[in-house]
Amino acid sequence: MFDNAKAITSTLGQERDEFVRDDFLPVVWSLVAQGASVEEATDATQQAMIVACQKWPHPSPHAFVRLVAKRVFIDATRKARTARKLHERLSSLYDRTPAPAADTKAIFDAETTYVHGLLAQLPKRQREVMVHTMEGLSAEEIADLTGQNFATVRSNLRHARIKLKHLIRIRKE
């Protein structure tokens, strides 16, 4: 009985480890492509993975961890914005410049940086749908994950593609 319980725990541990190994970087990239720095995305992903693993076995860990990571990132961004405002106010008092943002250009190649720049020009909802589509999620899965209805997801994706094509054409001309 005890050995059996131990074996189940061990299998769950292996599944959890595989999940972290397979999904960690894709979740980090998903946040980076939506505007996070690599550092912010890594922290948010780690926190989300901890929550997912504490609830292990989870029925849909891939969607759950993306949802939690996004929330953690948004929460951290709000706190950082408040801190930055305070910092700027104090900097102006003491005549200092604010700290520079994390440099993702040092990590990604020129083409990736260019595409991240294109994605940044999309409205938030379109960018979110586009990034999850790039990850291979279906419109139904994106609807579940983002809380948008199916038709809105399809519409956002269509508009995102049109806008990206337009931006690429402008660059070529």
Next chain:
Amino acid sequence: MDHDEMPELDELLARTRVSALASLTEHIDVEHHLEIIRRACTADQDEKAAAPTTTPP
């Protein structure tokens, strides 16, 4: 959807994700984060196991 209109867009987007993940692989030590996650989960399990039960015997 108009996927056929601009296949270069799909190729570019697919290439970007692969390339971005390759770059992240070089910069992020996933095994290090996995160890932190494992420890956090073990600590959580230990805490739950040590917590007194509220249900009557």
